[in-house]
Amino acid sequence: MALNMVLSALKQTAKLNIIACKFHTQVTPLLFQTSQLLWAEPMKKKKRIDPSVIAAREAKKIRRIEKEIKRLTKFGRILKPIEEVEIDNRKYRLALERKRPLPKLTAEEKDYRDLLIKEWGAYKSYQWHWEAKIMDQLTEAQQEALDELKQESLELYQAALQIDYSCVPIEFQGPKETPPKKDYPAPDGEYVDTTRKY
Amino acid sequence: MALRHRHVIKTLSMSSRLKLLQNSGTKKFESKQLSTAHPTNLIGAVCIERYPVITATKTKLEERFSNLLSQIELEKSHYSDHEVRLMREKKNVKSKTDEEETHAEAQTGLDLEDKWDAELKAFQPASRETEADRKKDRQSLERQLDSCLYLVIKQNINGKDHWILPQISWQEGENLRQTAERALASIGGNIKATFLGNAPCGVAKFEPDKIFFFKAWYRDGQVILNKDFAKDYLWLTRNELSQYCFPTYSKNIKKFIPPF
Numbered sequence: 001m002a003l004n005m006v007l008s009a010l011k012q013t014a015k016l017n018i019i020a021c022k023f024h025t026q027v028t029p030l031l032f033q034t035s036q037l038l039w040a041e042p043m044k045k046k047k048r049i050d051p052s053v054i055a056a057r058e059a060k061k062i063r064r065i066e067k068e069i070k071r072l073t074k075f076g077r078i079l080k081p082i083e084e085v086e087i088d089n090r091k092y093r094l095a096l097e098r099k100r101p102l103p104k105l106t107a108e109e110k111d112y113r114d115l116l117i118k119e120w121g122a123y124k125s126y127q128w129h130w131e132a133k134i135m136d137q138l139t140e141a142q143q144e145a146l147d148e149l150k151q152e153s154l155e156l157y158q159a160a161l162q163i164d165y166s167c168v169p170i171e172f173q174g175p176k177e178t179p180p181k182k183d184y185p186a187p188d189g190e191y192v193d194t195t196r197k198y
Numbered sequence: 199m200a201l202r203h204r205h206v207i208k209t210l211s212m213s214s215r216l217k218l219l220q221n222s223g224t225k226k227f228e229s230k231q232l233s234t235a236h237p238t239n240l241i242g243a244v245c246i247e248r249y250p251v252i253t254a255t256k257t258k259l260e261e262r263f264s265n266l267l268s269q270i271e272l273e274k275s276h277y278s279d280h281e282v283r284l285m286r287e288k289k290n291v292k293s294k295t296d297e298e299e300t301h302a303e304a305q306t307g308l309d310l311e312d313k314w315d316a317e318l319k320a321f322q323p324a325s326r327e328t329e330a331d332r333k334k335d336r337q338s339l340e341r342q343l344d345s346c347l348y349l350v351i352k353q354n355i356n357g358k359d360h361w362i363l364p365q366i367s368w369q370e371g372e373n374l375r376q377t378a379e380r381a382l383a384s385i386g387g388n389i390k391a392t393f394l395g396n397a398p399c400g401v402a403k404f405e406p407d408k409i410f411f412f413k414a415w416y417r418d419g420q421v422i423l424n425k426d427f428a429k430d431y432l433w434l435t436r437n438e439l440s441q442y443c444f445p446t447y448s449k450n451i452k453k454f455i456p457p458f
Contacts, residue, residue: 098276113266120263134456138399141453145401145410149374152240152408159373160397167395175250178323179343 242377386424
């Protein structure tokens with residue numbers, strides 16, 4: 001009897017436990033709400049494409065790429081032509097046509113030319129040595145001046161050794177064949193850019 | 199390496215010394231050389247160069263060789279468009295006489311050549327010999343266009359007139375290049391010249407004077423002589439210097455004036 005009572009009491013508590021799980025302990029509810037979508041565009045009907053059409057399209061794409069690959073492998077990379085290196089066939093033929101006949105040199109003329117070239121070589125080499133000698137003299141003169149200055153004052157010597165950056169870069173315009181004409185209006189030229197664009 | 203290291207130390211000590219001098223509070227580092235009682239009299243001089251305007255006249259050998267080169271160049275060249283045109287026209291004239299055709303081109307190659315000749319004749323390049331050369335005006339900058347000209351002035355030194363490069367005594371507180379620049383400024387006129395570097399290009403010793411020369415590149419302007427500074431001036435070539443200058447002086451300055 002007593003055992004029966006204990007069992008029923010246990011059952012009661014178990015039931016109570018189950019009920020307790022179904023309740024939440026928060027006092028106020030969360031109140032989640034969804035508003036209705038009233039401004040949206042009506043959904044489009046999905047188009048159904050024929051799978052055979054899709055397959056055809058893919059094949060076309062692949063074919064196009066294959067064609068391009070074929071073309072590229074045939075020609076290699078397309079390079080910019082180097083005009084100086086390539087010989088224009090037309091110009092080459094023109095050069096042959098326009099060849100000036102070389103005059104037959106007499107023995108005297110040949111000798112004259114050879115001797116003149118030799119003489120010129122000797123003259124230029126003499127000139128080079130002469131100029132080099134004068135350059136040496138100039139540097140020697142400057143070194144002498146610096147040495148003398150060093151004896152006088154170290155401060156002035158140091159000031160003389162400083163690099164003058166206003167001298168670099170320096171630009172010289174070489175001598176011309178004839179002197180410039182005063183008040184000469186230089187004729188206007190035209191500038192035409194013949195560089196090809198690629 | 200060690201040498202360069204020493205050099206750096208030297209320059210450092212120099213700059214610190216100069217700084218101390220500028221502050222002038224301490225006279226500890228003031229060197230003997232900078233004191234007013236100078237044993238030698240330092241002078242800065244400026245050598246103003248007018249560079250050649252025209253090329254030098256060719257020597258006989260140069261002339262011959264240049265002719266040969268142009269001859270060889272012509273032989274190795276191809277016919278130009280104009281030459282081809284002339285040849286074609288010549289051929290056409292021959293065939294025309296055969297067929298007796300009478301439409302000639304508006305302008306033949308020979309016509310063009312005549313036109314070009316006329317244009318060339320109309321242009322007269324300026325003469326290589328100038329008015330100043332003919333008049334032997336040695337004060338003009340327009341003379342001897344094919345060689346360098348140097349400015350010399352006539353100054354009274356120790357009671358005697360001398361032809362020298364413009365010079366002036368060094369003053370304390372400036373470097374020698376600034377002295378030379380002052381010499382240039384005191385000539386008078388509006389000469390613009392570029393000094394080529396801080397280092398002197400040469401030296402001349404006349405006891406107790408020591409003259410340091412600086413080269414300057416003449417750019418522009420004319421001399422309007424300051425009569426207090428000098429009596430006269432000339433623009434001379436290297437070869438003419440010895441006609442005017444004191445022999446030892448001209449010998450000294452020719453060390454840094456090259457003959458080309």
